[in-house]
Amino acid sequence: MDLSKLTIAKARRALDLKEYSALELTDAYLKNIAARDPEIHAYLEVWEKQAREEAKAADETIAQGQAKALTGIPLAIKDNILIEGRIASSASKILENYVASYDATVIAKLKGSRAVFLGRTNMDEFAMGSSTENSAFGPTKNPIDTSRIPGGSSGGSAAAVAGAMAAAALGSDTGGSIRQPAAHTGLVGLKPTYGAVSRFGLMAMGSSLDQVGPLTKIVEDARILFEAIRGYDGNDSTSLPDSKGEAKKPRSIGVPRKFLESGVDKDLLDVFERTLESLRANGYEVKDIEMPTLPYGLAVYYIVMPAEASTNLARFDGIRYGLSIPAGSIGEVYARTRGQGFGPEVRRRILVGTFVLSAGYADAYYRKARAVRAAITDEFARAFTETDIIAVPTTPAPAFKFGEKTADPLAMYAEDIFSVPVNLAGVPAISVPCGSVAREGKDLPVGFQVIAPHGGEERLFSIGEDIEKTRH
Amino acid sequence: MSKKAIDVAALAKLARLEVSPEELEKLEEEIPSILAFVETIRKASAGTEHKGKGLRNVMRADEKPHESGIHTEKLLNAAPAREGDRIAVKQVISRKK
Numbered sequence: 212m213d214l215s216k217l218t219i220a221k222a223r224r225a226l227d228l229k230e231y232s233a234l235e236l237t238d239a240y241l242k243n244i245a246a247r248d249p250e251i252h253a254y255l256e257v258w259e260k261q262a263r264e265e266a267k268a269a270d271e272t273i274a275q276g277q278a279k280a281l282t283g284i285p286l287a288i289k290d291n292i293l294i295e296g297r298i299a300s301s302a303s304k305i306l307e308n309y310v311a312s313y314d315a316t317v318i319a320k321l322k323g324s325r326a327v328f329l330g331r332t333n334m335d336e337f338a339m340g341s342s343t344e345n346s347a348f349g350p351t352k353n354p355i356d357t358s359r360i361p362g363g364s365s366g367g368s369a370a371a372v373a374g375a376m377a378a379a380a381l382g383s384d385t386g387g388s389i390r391q392p393a394a395h396t397g398l399v400g401l402k403p404t405y406g407a408v409s410r411f412g413l414m415a416m417g418s419s420l421d422q423v424g425p426l427t428k429i430v431e432d433a434r435i436l437f438e439a440i441r442g443y444d445g446n447d448s449t450s451l452p453d454s455k456g457e458a459k460k461p462r463s464i465g466v467p468r469k470f471l472e473s474g475v476d477k478d479l480l481d482v483f484e485r486t487l488e489s490l491r492a493n494g495y496e497v498k499d500i501e502m503p504t505l506p507y508g509l510a511v512y513y514i515v516m517p518a519e520a521s522t523n524l525a526r527f528d529g530i531r532y533g534l535s536i537p538a539g540s541i542g543e544v545y546a547r548t549r550g551q552g553f554g555p556e557v558r559r560r561i562l563v564g565t566f567v568l569s570a571g572y573a574d575a576y577y578r579k580a581r582a583v584r585a586a587i588t589d590e591f592a593r594a595f596t597e598t599d600i601i602a603v604p605t606t607p608a609p610a611f612k613f614g615e616k617t618a619d620p621l622a623m624y625a626e627d628i629f630s631v632p633v634n635l636a637g638v639p640a641i642s643v644p645c646g647s648v649a650r651e652g653k654d655l656p657v658g659f660q661v662i663a664p665h666g667g668e669e670r671l672f673s674i675g676e677d678i679e680k681t682r683h
Numbered sequence: 684m685s686k687k688a689i690d691v692a693a694l695a696k697l698a699r700l701e702v703s704p705e706e707l708e709k710l711e712e713e714i715p716s717i718l719a720f721v722e723t724i725r726k727a728s729a730g731t732e733h734k735g736k737g738l739r740n741v742m743r744a745d746e747k748p749h750e751s752g753i754h755t756e757k758l759l760n761a762a763p764a765r766e767g768d769r770i771a772v773k774q775v776i777s778r779k780k
Contacts, residue, residue, distance in 0.1 A: 507727040535763035541773040550701025586729040
């Protein structure tokens, strides 16, 4: 079996035809991890023993003819998603030895279909970052060019799949953390509609923005994994009621041209335009649309997200779980534990969040940001009366080098310009590889991002498969 | 946008976060830059907060509690310090000396 080309769909057929067993498949991935991961560092921990047990259980299910879509499929799980009895650290010192007390809903669903969990993947600490350089346990390398970042924050999940060290992976996306690493490693990444996938058991960063979603080699796999994890959950107060979703095939593509002027690499934009041309040749109608509030998305995001993150991270105080630094008074226990447990970017965002929520500033920052967020949401709703889907590049540039953006937080934040408006509006979006650009003699992948209205994941899969046929 | 001086030490106290003097100096540069960037939203035309479709929050009914004590051990085991069936913490309220 050639793991570099293996997809969930192909593995399913082979497992059902007994070409190989789930245990053999899991062993093949474990072998690849042992060979490749010392260099890439996609995983923070590999669950070799448990994975083999899970694979054996999957083989029994397959033998009984009870296999579901993901039975026996080896997956990688981002380190901020809880699996009972296993460490979940969010790549933070503050949770370095934290053992999860319960299963996230997405994990319970995957266990129900007898999927195999290979390990937990590296990430930017508490999902704050776009490169995995903010992990407390060292960065992950991009398997396509190891001098470059794999994107983030789900960079470990992306590198695991791109490096043939997992068939597919789960990530989380608050402002682009699935789509951007997918784009940088040549994968498909889906940010589902807000509320489509349960957040129960996902460590919260920006609660009004977070979604769990798949990173996969092909669109078909993203659909399979999304179908397996979606659905109403009473444990998530913002979970959406189950609905069938609409099966409409998109025909028109809206491009917010003015927004694309916000500093995109010329050759990357050319790849994007050529993909649009191919889609037009395949019968899609491509038109310009006006979305004048979109350029404010990044600034709005960097108010709303730190505000929510600073609130969510208040729970890490050295009392109920995780690191606890002994001190003379309870106030000092809090301050020392948090000061020593959180890394620099997390501390920075907690402080910015504290500022924008503080009395005297909340109106000018947080409430104004909420109002502009509402305007962006309305703008998407208006745009979707004119067009079936919206297309923009996933990122303004291909994967960058280690250290290139670590000195300037704002340079790192700018990486998210095209992905954050999607989270602000709660709509679904997918990044699909559409070609490559050359940098220093290496071909680096480019992601084509498609955005649909709430509940429009089928539209994304439909056009995503058309993009796969027209890769440049 | 002009950069304004921010009292980062006061923010750190509010956020219950110990910050070293060297880091404080760095943050006093970085945080005003971040704020100067996000302040660009002042130019955006927007009405009031959204009331329509999009985000919704649903409270669950306060009923059907789980059996008492079934999660106690698991949750206490996650705590840094325990005394019997309680999480042990430093004294919270103290008499003025």
